[in-house]
Amino acid sequence: MSYPSTLDSRGLRNWATRAVGELAHRRDEINALNVFPVPDSDTGSNMAHTMEAAVAELDNGGDVADALALGAVRGARGNSGMVLSQVLRGVAESTVESVIDGSVFARSLQQAVELVDRAIAEPVEGTVITVLQAAAEAADDAAAQSSATLHSIVSAAIAAARTALERTPSQLPALREAGVVDAGGAGLVILLESLLAEIEGSTGRTGVLEPETDTELEVVFFFEGDIDALQTAIAPLGDSLVIARATENSANVHIHSFQAGAVIETAFAKGKATNLHIEALPAHVDPAAENSVARRVFAAAPAGPITDLLESAGVTVVPPDAPLAVEEDDIVLSTGLSMETDAGRVVPAQSLAAALAAISVYEPDNPDTVAVVAAMRDAAKSMRVAYPSQETLPSIIATCRDLLAEGGEQATILSALDIDEEDLAQQLRVDVVALKVPDIATEIGVE
Structure with missing residues (x-):
């Protein structure tokens, strides 16, 4: 079977959105592996957040590779998120116009290793760093082959990363005692597998850590494009679908899905998706069961x-x-x-x-x-709430900034005025949800 020899900026964007979906989907699974350096069960959350921040930066335009790297570095959480951000930075520093071929991919992993070595004074064997080094070395060896392709080089890197991941318990006593592999290394394998899935055009899940049960995710994003076409395409992918239209061609979209990656890919394929937010939902309980909940x-x-x-x-x-x-x-x-x-x-x-x-x-x-x-x-x-002193956009923006000075990741605005969510999100550098409510004094909440 033949595969593309390169990925362009669209393919790079798709890789990133696939990775967001996969890391969010398997967030709890990776969190459960987190026992080193401290058992705080947040590695999966940190890596998912870092990748979400990378994709969110795409909303600001510019070179795709540069935007992903910038967003990941700014939004990196924890050691694992930092390593992930350096992989994307390695890609940005190795590519021209966001085009990736086999040699660029191999070079980007080597660059990522160098960047991580500079960032971490005392690297520990048996962590995500070990997995990254193994992937980089394998990619470099594969790229030296005369028959090398993007697909073969990425495949070699994944195989080496999986092997290195499986060996981490033998290298780190904390992992061995807990009977788990390194959480950050597991997340890195998922990132690389998402790239291979994009190259192969795959829609199914693969991986060394396939969860025993699926996790349903809440996916929220602002969409611009053919809303009816989007609704037709994603409705079969989940339930609790709510599309709140801002205009005939833009809307805030909410859906619960076991196929978050497919939802995100479809949204990007059908139009422009921004303000992406993903959260894991509690395990589903069959409402037909005897203990179904009757409260209202x-x-x-x-x-x-x-x-x-x-x-x-x-x-x-x-x-x-x-x-x-x-x-x-x-x-x-x-x-x-x-x-x-x-x-x-x-x-x-x-x-x-x-x-x-x-x-x-x-x-x-x-x-x-x-x-x-x-x-x-x-x-x-x-939810911290405030009311602007005047029913004007400048007053609304000033009130938002005052609230966000104390921190926050999302601003919710209820107003009779027309609010451009995307423009305001770019100004405030946080997610913005704006609902037009006739005859209401503007209300702003930050959480």
Whole structure:
């Protein structure tokens, strides 16, 4: 079978989005391997976040390889995220106009090794660094063969990386005692496997650490293009699909899927996808089972986009002054209610933004109502909310900056004004979700 001899900027972008999907999909699996240098179970999360930051930087335009490297370096978390960022930096420093062939790939891994050696004063054998070195050496040897191709060189690097990963327990006592391989090395193998999958045009999952059970992911992004075509293409890939249109050709898209990589690839293929965010969802419980959850969630909200969004998430929206007939385990979001209630489980939410934050973590199939309510209360409480002094875009931006000065990864804006999410996200350097709500005083929440 013949494979492409090069990947252009589009192929590089696709590789990155595949890697985002795979690392996010297997985040918990990699976290479970994390026992060195400290057992803080965050390597999978760190690598997924680093790759998400790399892809997010693509929204700012420019050379694809440079953007991926810049985003990864800026967003790198932990040692493993730093190593991943240096691989992308190696690619950026080895390619011209974001085109990768076999020799460029081999050179980029060697460059990454040199960059990591400079960054880490005392490298430890049996970690992701060992796996990277093995992959780089194998790629270099394969590139020296007269019959070398991009596919053969990447395949050789993956084979060597897998072998090195399998040997890590024999090199590091902490791994041997726990009976696991190195978590960062596992993430690096997934990154390389995503590249091979892009070269082969594969849509299936491969890997040395295939999880026993799939993890469902929440995928959220802003899309510009043919929305109807996107909906037709991704609807079969998951459920809980919500497409909140900003215009006829742009929308905020939300879907739960076991095929996050395929969703992301489809979005990039159908148009422009920005503000990408991925989170692992709790394990699915069959609602038809005997212990299915019968509770309901109530909230008051103005008619329009907010009500549509809440109802799409399974919330029963009521008028502010409506009497509530609730059961003991029903959940009531206090936002907008003109009368107090002590019935059910109340989630204090002093703003619509806080209510949206609470419902974003609601687990409808989790039978532990106490835990569900606690998570919703924490989410609502963590949403910092402010109101601009004037109903103008400059005042909104200033208020956002004031809130973000204390930290935050996303700004949620509810306003009667037209807000360009993409433009504002570029100015604020965080994800922005803006909903147009008629006849409302602008409300801004940061989390």
